Amino acid sequence: MTPQAASTTRAVSTDAATAAARRSKITPERETELFEAVLDLLREGGYDAVTMEGVAARTKCGKATLYRQWKNKPQLVTAALTKNRCPYFAGVDTGTxxxxxxxxxxxxxxxxxxxxxxxxxxxxxxxxxxxxxxxxxxxxxxxxxxxxxxxxxxxxxxxxxxxxxxxxxxxxxxxxxxxxxxxxxxxxxxxxxxxxxxxxxxxxxxxxxxxxx
Structure with a gap:
C-alpha cells in the first residue's frame, strides 16, 4: 500500500470512528431515563424481567443503541445499579x-x-x-x-x-x-x-x- 493510500485509509477509519461515536452518544438525561427503566423492571419482575428489548420499548430507544453502549444485559443492569451509588466503605480513613x-x-x-x-x-x-x-x-x-x-x-x-x-x-x-x-x-x-x-x-x-x- 502506498503512503498516500495508507493515509486515505486512516482518514476513512478515523471518520468512521468519529461518526460511530457521534451516533452512539447518549445525553446524561437520556441515560438517566434508560437506567430508571432498568431499575423499574428489576423491581417489577426481578432480573429475568429485564431485557434489552424491554428497556428499548419502554424508553422508545433503539435496541442497537443499548447494545452499542453496554454490549449486553449484565453490563446495562450493573451500570444502572451503580450510576448514583455511594460506596459504603471506600474512602473511610479516620486515623484509627x-x-x-x-x-x-x-x-x-x-x-x-x-x-x-x-x-x-x-x-x-x-x-x-x-x-x-x-x-x-x-x-x-x-x-x-x-x-x-x-x-x-x-x-x-x-x-x-x-x-x-x-x-x-x-x-x-x-x-x-x-x-x-x-x-x-x-x-x-x-x-x-x-x-x-x-x-x-x-x-x-x-x-x-x-x-x-
Whole structure:
C-alpha cells in the first residue's frame, strides 16, 4: 500500500470512528431515563424481567443503541445499579481502626431506607446469574471488600491489630452480609435503630480484640 493510500485509509477509519461515536452518544438525561427503566423492571419482575428489548420499548430507544453502549444485559443492569451509588466503605480513613469501623457503621445506619424491592431482586439475581455476579463483584463488591481490608491493614501497620488475628479475614464478609441480613430480618432489628453500630461494638471490635487504648 502506498503512503498516500495508507493515509486515505486512516482518514476513512478515523471518520468512521468519529461518526460511530457521534451516533452512539447518549445525553446524561437520556441515560438517566434508560437506567430508571432498568431499575423499574428489576423491581417489577426481578432480573429475568429485564431485557434489552424491554428497556428499548419502554424508553422508545433503539435496541442497537443499548447494545452499542453496554454490549449486553449484565453490563446495562450493573451500570444502572451503580450510576448514583455511594460506596459504603471506600474512602473511610479516620486515623484509627476503631474510628474507621465506627464510621462504617454510621454510614450504613444513614442508609437504612435502602430500596428493599430492588435489593431483593438483585440479591436473587446475584446467586442465579453468574454473568451478573461477575459484573457486580468487579464493580461493587470487590471495591468495598478492598476498602475494609485496607482499613485492617492500616490497623496492623499502626500496631492496633495483631497481624495473626484469625478474625481479620471474616470482617469484610460479615459487614457485607449484615448490609443484606439487616433488611431481610428487619423484624429482629426493629428495636435497634443503629443495628450496624451494635454489630460493630458487640461483634467486630471484640473479635479483633480492639479497645480504646
Amino acid at each position: 481502626l476503631i474510628g474507621d469501623l465506627r464510621e462504617v457503621a454510621r454510614l450504613a445506619s444513614c442508609r437504612r431506607d435502602r430500596d428493599a424491592e430492588l435489593m431483593e431482586a438483585v440479591s436473587q439475581a446475584y446467586v442465579r446469574h453468574p454473568d451478573l455476579r461477575e459484573a457486580l463483584y468487579e464493580t461493587v463488591i470487590q471495591p468495598e471488600v478492598a476498602a475494609v481490608d485496607a482499613m485492617l491493614a492500616r490497623g496492623v501497620e499502626r500496631g492496633e491489630l495483631a497481624p495473626d488475628n484469625p478474625a481479620t479475614a471474616f470482617v469484610a464478609p460479615c459487614l457485607m452480609g449484615m448490609l443484606r441480613v439487616e433488611r431481610v430480618l428487619e423484624e429482629r432489628f426493629a428495636d435497634t435503630p443503629e443495628t450496624m453500630t451494635a454489630f460493630i461494638e458487640s461483634v467486630i471490635l471484640p473479635a479483633l480484640d480492639l479497645d480504646e487504648q
